[in-house]
Amino acid sequence: MIYFPDFTAVSSIILAIISVALFMLSFEVKKPSVANLVPTAVFSALGAAGRIAFAPLAYVKPVSAVAIFAGAFLGRHAGFLVGALSALLSNVFFGQGSWTPWQMYAWGLVGYLGGLLATFTSARPASSNHPSVQQDEKPHKLPPFLLMIWAFISGPFFGLVMNVYFVIGFVHPLTLESALLAFAASIPLDLTHGVATLVFLILLWLPWQTSVSRILTKYNLTGRSFR
Numbered sequence: 001m002i003y004f005p006d007f008t009a010v011s012s013i014i015l016a017i018i019s020v021a022l023f024m025l026s027f028e029v030k031k032p033s034v035a036n037l038v039p040t041a042v043f044s045a046l047g048a049a050g051r052i053a054f055a056p057l058a059y060v061k062p063v064s065a066v067a068i069f070a071g072a073f074l075g076r077h078a079g080f081l082v083g084a085l086s087a088l089l090s091n092v093f094f095g096q097g098s099w100t101p102w103q104m105y106a107w108g109l110v111g112y113l114g115g116l117l118a119t120f121t122s123a124r125p126a127s128s129n130h131p132s133v134q135q136d137e138k139p140h141k142l143p144p145f146l147l148m149i150w151a152f153i154s155g156p157f158f159g160l161v162m163n164v165y166f167v168i169g170f171v172h173p174l175t176l177e178s179a180l181l182a183f184a185a186s187i188p189l190d191l192t193h194g195v196a197t198l199v200f201l202i203l204l205w206l207p208w209q210t211s212v213s214r215i216l217t218k219y220n221l222t223g224r225s226f227r
Contacts, residue, residue, distance in 0.1 A: 016102045016165070020084055020101060020105050020108060023077070023084070023108060023112070024084070035219055035221055036074075039074055039212070039215065039221070040070065040081050040082060041085075043067075043069070043074070043086075044081065044082050044085035044089060045089065046066055047063045047067060047082055047085075047086030047089075048063075048085070048087075048089035050063065050066060051086065052090055052093050055094070058189070058192075059155075059193040059196065061193070061196065062196075062200040062204075064110045064154045064158060064193070064197040065198075065201040066082060066083075066086065066204075067079050067083035067107055067110050067111030067114060068110060068111060068114030068151055068154065068201060069201065069204060069208060070082040070083075070111055070114075071112060071113070071114035072115060072118035072121075072143075073209065073213075073223050074115070074223050075115050075223070076111070076115025076116045078115070079108075079112050079113075080108040080109070080112040082111050083107030083110050083112070084104035084108035084111075085104075087100065087103040087104045087106075088100060091103070099162070102161060102162060102164075102165040106157075106161035109157070110154045110157065114147060114150055114154075118147060120146060121147065122144060142202060142205060143205045148201065148202070151194070151198040152195065152198045154197050155190050155191060155196070156193075156194055158190070159186045159187075159193065160183075160190075162186075163186055167179045167183075
């Protein structure tokens with residue numbers, strides 16, 4: 001079933017849709033190969049499946065962690081796509097509505113910024129042909145500290161974006177006091193989301209990076225390695 005809020009929020013929904021479309025267009029302009037699109041599609045499916053699997057636990061969802069991981073290893077544009085598509089696909093189960101573009105935008109930004117921050121870490125090209133890649137080096141057991149910080153912050157960040165949608169569409173009359181109350185009410189849930197994202201990222205980092213790095217290297221795909 002599809003739900004829509006009061007028409008006062010239509011303009012904000014359109015803005016979110018345009019923002020998501022622009023990010024996806026920027027990815028398409030790069031003309032990625034089919035082989036490079038496959039890991040992005042797989043991570044999107046994993047993010048959606050993980051969100052559905054943890055449906056009974058409010059705000060304990062692996063989507064942000066999966067998006068950050070994808071952004072770190074596949075690049076920031078892939079991270080945005082994974083976050084956005086995870087929201088879209090999982091809402092087939094949870095229900096599509098006016099919140100969907102906002103969730104796509106919020107989780108997309110989580111993945112995009114995760115990929116951007118990864119460029120300031122020890123990440124290197126994953127190709128075995130690159131001179132900086134030593135095959136006998138062991139992968140990092142933990143995510144870079146910068147990504148762990150972002151994993152925690154991503155919970156409140158996601159909540160901030162979704163609170164803007166909620167305040168614009170559902171808080172009437174809209175005053176500074178009512179807006180602040182709406183934002184404050186979500187703080188405990190947003191912190192829970194942040195802690196859960198950090199835990200998921202730490203748990204998934206070592207086993208996933210071993211597999212992903214091997215695939216990227218074997219098929220000479222565009223990506224990063226953390227060694």
